[in-house]
Structures are given as C-alpha cells and as structure tokens.
Amino acid sequence: MAHAWRKEAASMTCHVVLFPGLGVQRRSMGPVSSAATRRWWPRLTRSLASTTRTASWPARSSPSPRSTWSAPWRSKHTERAPPPDIAMGHSLGEYNALQAAGAFDFADGLALVQARARATARVPGVMLAVVGLPQHQVREALDAIGTPEVQIANFNTARQLVLSGPSRDIDRVRPAMHLAGARLTRLLKISGPFHSTHMAPAGQRFMPAAQSARVQAPSVPVIANLTARPHRxxxxxxxxxxxxxxxxxxxxxxxxxxxxxxxxxxxxGRHPAMPGPLHLTELGGGQVLTRMIDRLRSEHLAGIA
Incomplete structure (x- = not known):
C-alpha cells in the first residue's frame, strides 16, 4: 500500500531538505539566517549556560550546527516557504531533520543533543574517512592487518567510507588503506568513535534522556540513518x-x-545536475551532502558498486 505522503506522479518535484552533521562547522556559518538565529540566540545561550562563555552576536565562533541550521529552517517557514516532502540528516544532522519535521521542538532537541554529548564525551577514539576503495576492499584490508576494533561507521558512497575505532588502531589502519589503493584518507574533526559498538556504554548513559524525551510522529518523512527508511x-x-x-x-x-x-x-539547490523530480536544499551554507549525492549518482551511472 502506498504511503499517503508519497508523490502520486513521477513528474512532480519532491523537495528534500538536507542537514549536515558534525565536522563541517566554521566561522560565520550563523549568518546564513542571522535574523532567525538572533531570535533564538537568547534561548540557546540560556540552555547552554553551563558550557557557553559568550552570548554576544556575532560570536567569535559559530553556534553548533544543530542550532545554526534549525534557525534558517524556521526562517523559511516564517517566510511561508513550502514545507519539504522529505528531510534527511547525516549523523548528528538527523536531529536537525527530526526537529524540522516536528518530531520534537527546539528546546527538547537541544536537551537531547546536550545529553548525547555528555554521554559520548568519555568514549576515546577517532574517525577516519577513506576515499577511493569499495567496501569489500576496505574489509579485506582490515582483516589482513587484524584490527577488529576498527569498524565501518559511515557508508557515504560506494567509494567513500568512514571508519571508527581507537586511535592506536586507526593509526595502523591508515597506511594499510593507502597500500590497498585508497586515494585519500583523512581524520575527521570529531573526538570519538561514533556509529560503532565502541559507543555502547554511551548509549546506555544516553538512554534515560532518549526514553523520557517528548517526541511525536514527524509531519513529513525523515529518512533514518539507522535503517535507510523513514522513521517510525x-x-x-x-x-x-x-x-x-x-x-x-x-x-x-x-x-x-x-x-x-x-x-x-x-x-x-545551487547547481542542477539534470532536470528531474528531486530538488535538494542543503542547509548550513555548504554543499557537503549535495556533492555526496552527486558522487553517488555518478558512481551509479558508471556501474560502480
């Protein structure tokens, strides 16, 4: 049975809003929608009073991606822009997508992200991007050097994966990936082995906050990183x-x-690849996820699995 929200005709445009995750913060990302951010800045700084030193605008460093990208989304709604048909967030950006879709409000989402940060802060480890190797070669290289502690954390494209694990094991893995033919490896600006079993203790610490959170069904489908299907x-x-x-x-x-x-x-939103039924809008002022989707499309058309 078709979902009620699914487009009835293939010719209709499906508007997809994309929310990037951690690792892409930079100065001056807030002014993407400075007016909207100013309206929410007092509430944000009150919530983060224990960790935020300055509450002036503009701040010396940008607010978190979660707060920055939520503000322009609300601004679009106040300007009566059409709502999305689907929301997608990468890693922590999934919280933005869920909040934008009404699964929880700004304050509850902020409390969840704070609880998540506290729960994960004590877990040591790093994340390594590997570009140019398919999944099976990455797994073969990991097996060859005997590093079961290193796990694939992100399946971004057919030949762009991210690994998570303890720092010492990632240090062993990195040269092995180059020997296997990787074009590029890069440590992410993230202090923790996210999206791996190393986060199991953090998950236990985070569970009470998640279980007590006020949530409801999203108003539009939000595709879950966990299942690659809309959240239930x-x-x-x-x-x-x-x-x-x-x-x-x-x-x-x-x-x-x-x-x-x-x-x-x-x-x-910025550079049309081919006229078609999907319209992508990426928040945060960058094109990280848009370029990733363009790469996926190129790989698919080239038969790269």
Missing part, C-alpha cells in the same frame, strides 16, 4: 540510542530516495 514514531526513542552504535547508511538512504521518488535525476 513508535521506534523513534530507541532509534536515537541505536544511532550511536550503528553505521550511517547514507548511500542506502539516497538509493531508497531514488527508488521511491523518480530515479537518479536530481535538481540541486
């Missing part, structure tokens, strides 16, 4: 906990989007 309201709290210990299925999520909403053609 009944599973939302448990999914937030499992999100810490399971990989981000970004590639699989985009492929689901293509199957459900018109194939590979995509029309992005």
């Amino acid at each position: 309201a009944a599973d939302l709290r448990s999914s937030l906990v499992r999100h810490l210990t399971n990989p981000v299925l970004w590639r699989q999520s985009v492929e689901w989007l293509w199957r459900e909403h018109g194939g590979l053609a995509a029309h992005t």
Whole structure:
C-alpha cells in the first residue's frame, strides 16, 4: 500500500531538505539566517549556560550546527516557504531533520543533543574517512592487518567510507588503506568513535534522556540513518540510542530516495545536475551532502558498486 505522503506522479518535484552533521562547522556559518538565529540566540545561550562563555552576536565562533541550521529552517517557514516532502540528516544532522519535521521542538532537541554529548564525551577514539576503495576492499584490508576494533561507521558512497575505532588502531589502519589503493584518507574533526559498538556504554548513559524525551510522529518523512527508511514514531526513542552504535547508511538512504521518488535525476539547490523530480536544499551554507549525492549518482551511472 502506498504511503499517503508519497508523490502520486513521477513528474512532480519532491523537495528534500538536507542537514549536515558534525565536522563541517566554521566561522560565520550563523549568518546564513542571522535574523532567525538572533531570535533564538537568547534561548540557546540560556540552555547552554553551563558550557557557553559568550552570548554576544556575532560570536567569535559559530553556534553548533544543530542550532545554526534549525534557525534558517524556521526562517523559511516564517517566510511561508513550502514545507519539504522529505528531510534527511547525516549523523548528528538527523536531529536537525527530526526537529524540522516536528518530531520534537527546539528546546527538547537541544536537551537531547546536550545529553548525547555528555554521554559520548568519555568514549576515546577517532574517525577516519577513506576515499577511493569499495567496501569489500576496505574489509579485506582490515582483516589482513587484524584490527577488529576498527569498524565501518559511515557508508557515504560506494567509494567513500568512514571508519571508527581507537586511535592506536586507526593509526595502523591508515597506511594499510593507502597500500590497498585508497586515494585519500583523512581524520575527521570529531573526538570519538561514533556509529560503532565502541559507543555502547554511551548509549546506555544516553538512554534515560532518549526514553523520557517528548517526541511525536514527524509531519513529513525523515529518512533514518539507522535503517535507510523513514522513521517510525513508535521506534523513534530507541532509534536515537541505536544511532550511536550503528553505521550511517547514507548511500542506502539516497538509493531508497531514488527508488521511491523518480530515479537518479536530481535538481540541486545551487547547481542542477539534470532536470528531474528531486530538488535538494542543503542547509548550513555548504554543499557537503549535495556533492555526496552527486558522487553517488555518478558512481551509479558508471556501474560502480
């Protein structure tokens, strides 16, 4: 049975809003929608009083991605922009997507992110991006050097993966990836082995906050990193906990989007790839996820698995 929210005709445009995650913060990202951010800045700084030293605007460093990208989304709504058909967030950006879709409000989402940060702060480890190797070669290289502690944390594209694990093991893995043919490896600006089983203790610490959170069914589908399918309201709290210990299925999520909403053609917010039924809007002032989807499309059309 078709979902009620699914587009009835393939020719209709499906508006997808994308929310990036950690690791892409930079100065001056807030002014993407400075007026909206100013309206929410007092509430944000009150909530973060224990960790925020300055509350002036503009701050010397930008606010968190969660707060910065929520503000322009609310600004779009106050300007009566059309709502999205689907929301997608990468890693921590999934919280933005859920809040934008009304699964929880700004204050409750902020409390969840704070609880998540406290729960994960004590888990040592790092994350390593590996570009140019397919999944099977990455696994073969990991098996060859005997590093079971290193796990695939993000399936971004067919040949862009992210690994999580203890620092000492990632240090061993990095040269092995280059020997196997990786074009590039890069440590992410993230202090923790997210989306791996190393976060299991953090998940236990985070569980009380997630289970007590006020959540409701999103008003539009939010594709879950955990399943590459829309979130189910009944599973939302448990999914937030499992999100810490399971990989981000970004590639699989985009492929689901293509199957459900018109194939590979995509029309992005800044640079149209091909006229088609998908219109992508990426918040935060960057194009990280848009470029990732463009790469996925190129890989698919080239038969790269």
